[in-house]
Amino acid sequence: MEAELIKTLLKNDTYQATQAKLRHSIFSDDYGDIYSLLKSSHEKYGSDLKTEDLLSVWIASNPVATASERADFKDTLDGIKRAETITPAIAQDVIESMWRQDIGRDIANLGINMSEGDTSAMMKLQSLLEKVSTSYMPDEFGEPTTDNIYELLAETSDDNRWKFNIETLSRHVYGIGPSEFGIVFARPETGKSAFLISIIAGPGGFCQQGAKVLYLGNEERTTRTKLRAIQACSGMTREQISENPDLAMSKYQAIRDRLIMQDIQEWDLDTINAYCEKVKPDALFIDQADKVTIAGNYNSSHERLRELYRSLRELAKRHDCALIGVSQASAEAEGKTRVDFSMLEGSKTGKAAEADLIIGIGKAGSADDNEPDNRRFINISKNKLSGFHGYVIAMIEPQVSRYVE
Numbered sequence: 302m303e304a305e306l307i308k309t310l311l312k313n314d315t316y317q318a319t320q321a322k323l324r325h326s327i328f329s330d331d332y333g334d335i336y337s338l339l340k341s342s343h344e345k346y347g348s349d350l351k352t353e354d355l356l357s358v359w360i361a362s363n364p365v366a367t368a369s370e371r372a373d374f375k376d377t378l379d380g381i382k383r384a385e386t387i388t389p390a391i392a393q394d395v396i397e398s399m400w401r402q403d404i405g406r407d408i409a410n411l412g413i414n415m416s417e418g419d420t421s422a423m424m425k426l427q428s429l430l431e432k433v434s435t436s437y438m439p440d441e442f443g444e445p446t447t448d449n450i451y452e453l454l455a456e457t458s459d460d461n462r463w464k465f466n467i468e469t470l471s472r473h474v475y476g477i478g479p480s481e482f483g484i485v486f487a488r489p490e491t492g493k494s495a496f497l498i499s500i501i502a503g504p505g506g507f508c509q510q511g512a513k514v515l516y517l518g519n520e521e522r523t524t525r526t527k528l529r530a531i532q533a534c535s536g537m538t539r540e541q542i543s544e545n546p547d548l549a550m551s552k553y554q555a556i557r558d559r560l561i562m563q564d565i566q567e568w569d570l571d572t573i574n575a576y577c578e579k580v581k582p583d584a585l586f587i588d589q590a591d592k593v594t595i596a597g598n599y600n601s602s603h604e605r606l607r608e609l610y611r612s613l614r615e616l617a618k619r620h621d622c623a624l625i626g627v628s629q630a631s632a633e634a635e636g637k638t639r640v641d642f643s644m645l646e647g648s649k650t651g652k653a654a655e656a657d658l659i660i661g662i663g664k665a666g667s668a669d670d671n672e673p674d675n676r677r678f679i680n681i682s683k684n685k686l687s688g689f690h691g692y693v694i695a696m697i698e699p700q701v702s703r704y705v706e
């Protein structure tokens with residue numbers, strides 16, 4: 302039925318009515334090339350076409366084609382010319398049937414890839430099944446972005462974001478919202494995890510604002526991280542919790558159902574994606590993001606990290622959640638108060654290119670180990686959310702995993 306469909310699509314009105322449903326991939330090779338030629342001709346001339354028109358355009362576009370290639374192309378067009386014209390309703394049925402066949406081929410190929418160990422195939426398959434859950438083919442191009450000023454203001458309002466509960470920070474960067482991707486990085490023992498725990502579980506943190514938070518850890522065990530969350534929420538030290546655990550739990554109860562922590566050693570992106578489907582978080586934290594497994598062959602670690610962070614950004618969009626990935630800073634940042642995204646370990650630009658917000662945490666070297674400097678310099682070196690670039694100072698309270706002004 303491909304010949305009959307192509308002949309019907311020679312009519313400009315029929316083509317315009319069905320173009321949103323048409324793709325080169327649903328046609329076999331020969332007819333796919335003719336469809337592409339037909340499409341470009343309709344877009345250029347905007348009128349009904351004949352097979353002779355397509356032949357003339359093809360010859361003009363392929364001046365070095367051999368006599369045999371010209372003969373083969375003309376034979377295919379002659380077959381279209383002899384075919385019956387079908388009604389628009391039948392054309393719709395034919396297109397849907399071709400979509401089913403094309404999607405069936407894609408599903409089969411992904412199944413083969415999965416059996417051969419391609420861990421990324423599961424996410425691709427899930428994405429494909431989501432797209433066809435209600436229909437085998439696209440029905441419309443979708444609505445263009447609104448120009449209603451009130452809708453635009455509401456959509457981009459800070460009210461849609463989860464606020465950072467560190468006042469020196471939130472005065473410049475209010476927070477992070479659905480589908481937005483941030484990176485937090487620092488040198489070891491600087492306070493990255495305490496920063497995350499503070500904005501998640503501390504007073505006025507994401508959980509107290511009503512967010513359902515999923516914290517995925519592949520560095521230290523999340524049993525330790527969960528205890529630190531209880532400390533941040535209750536304001537109690539480990540010793541105080543040991544002395545009065547019931548009091549600590551009574552204070553933690555307010556956010557208990559909104560914070561899920563999970564160890565993810567050796568998890569890949571497909572597993573994280575499936576877990577997000579189950580949990581449906583408002584905010585997702587991955588500590589450390591660089592250690593997440595991603596399928597594929599890469600020429601360098603930089604190339605792998607660039608693809609990983611691109612996929613994490615897509616993950617935030619897919620689940621419409623705020624996502625913050627944690628990374629290390631390179632040795633260049635050691636002992637520095639001012640750190641920027643060029644000091645991200647493993648990728649100076651690849652990771653940074655995907656982020657909406659990048660926060661680097663620096664600290665001054667302490668002259669006296671007996672009196673550590675608890676100041677932390679929170680550097681905003683990329684900020685597509687509010688535009689502010691610079692640094693603010695906060696104090697870390699390591700005994701209760703909180704950052705305060």
